[in-house]
Amino acid sequence: xxxIAGKELQEILDRGVVLEMIDPEIQVQIxxxxxxxxxxxxxxxxxxxxxxxxxxxxxxxxEMTFDDAGWVRLDAGCYLVTFNETVSIPNALTALARPRxxxxxxxxxxxxxxxxxxxxxxxxxxxxxxxxxxxxLKRNARLxxxxxxxxxSLADKGYEGAYQNENL
Numbered sequence: 001x002x003x004i005a006g007k008e009l010q011e012i013l014d015r016g017v018v019l020e021m022i023d024p025e026i027q028v029q030i031x032x033x034x035x036x037x038x039x040x041x042x043x044x045x046x047x048x049x050x051x052x053x054x055x056x057x058x059x060x061x062x063e064m065t066f067d068d069a070g071w072v073r074l075d076a077g078c079y080l081v082t083f084n085e086t087v088s089i090p091n092a093l094t095a096l097a098r099p100r101x102x103x104x105x106x107x108x109x110x111x112x113x114x115x116x117x118x119x120x121x122x123x124x125x126x127x128x129x130x131x132x133x134x135x136x137l138k139r140n141a142r143l144x145x146x147x148x149x150x151x152x153s154l155a156d157k158g159y160e161g162a163y164q165n166e167n168l
Contacts, residue, residue, distance in 0.1 A: 001149040004093070005031045012093070012148060019086045022140055027085075032147035034100065035083040036140045040064045040072050040127070042079060053162070070139040074108075079127040081110065081143065082167055089148075091117045091155040097125070097144040107131025110144050117151065118158015122167035 004012060013028065018035075021027045027034040041061035048057040061080050066072050089095055095115035103109065111126040125144065129135045137143075 001152070003031045004148040004150060009033075009148065012090075015090075017088055017090065017093075017148070018146070019088070021085055027142065029145055032097075032145040033085070034142040035085050035097070035123070035144050035146055036142050037081060037137055038084040038122070038139075039082045040074065040079050040137065041082075042077075066139050071136050072139075074127075074129050074135045074137065076129050076132050076134060079129070080124055081127045082124045083122060083143075084140065086120070086122050086168065087115060087146070088120045089115050089117055089159075091158050092151055093117060093148050094151060095146050095148050097146045099144055100142055103143060106135055107133075108135050112144065115146070116159035116161075117155040118160070119164065120159075120168075121163060121165050124167070 009032070010028070013024070013033065018033050021033070022036055027036070041063050043059045044062055045060040047059040048055055050056055064072050087095070094117055097110070097112040097115075099108075099110045108127060108129045108131060111128060115123070127143070
């Protein structure tokens with residue numbers, strides 16, 4: 001697999017793979033698209049993960065509020081972040097994301113899952129603040145770069161999991 005870049009990336013974006021960008025001129029990079037911060041939630045309860053999802057329990061969360069200037073202050077720890085952009089992955093593609101280097105240089109990272117072929121939604125990821133002094137994030141901050149990869153063969157069917165059409 002190779003990262004889709006340049007003109008081919010723009011052709012994919014023109015087909016609506018990533019919508020609701022704040023400013024494509026800033027967010028579209030050579031090898032992907034920056035996704036921006038819509039909301040931050042703190043975890044309130046433990047989760048449970050099993051083999052067949054029959055006993056899966058997703059942790060309860062509570063949305064944190066941005067101050068009047070649009071900032072949220074985060075202590076060291078884990079947070080659930082939701083992105084502004086909606087993503088619709090065609091069955092011939094998949095996507096992976098990496099944290100932007102400014103986030104890493106501030107002592108934080110974002111953990112993500114694979115964006116499966118056929119997935120559609122306003123994605124969420126795990127923000128981990130390692131910096132013992134914490135982190136301040138401004139609403140709409142660019143957190144991750146989503147990179148697209150062409151599959152070696154077309155997926156027989158698209159994603160049909162519990163998170164299809166999430167946060168839409």
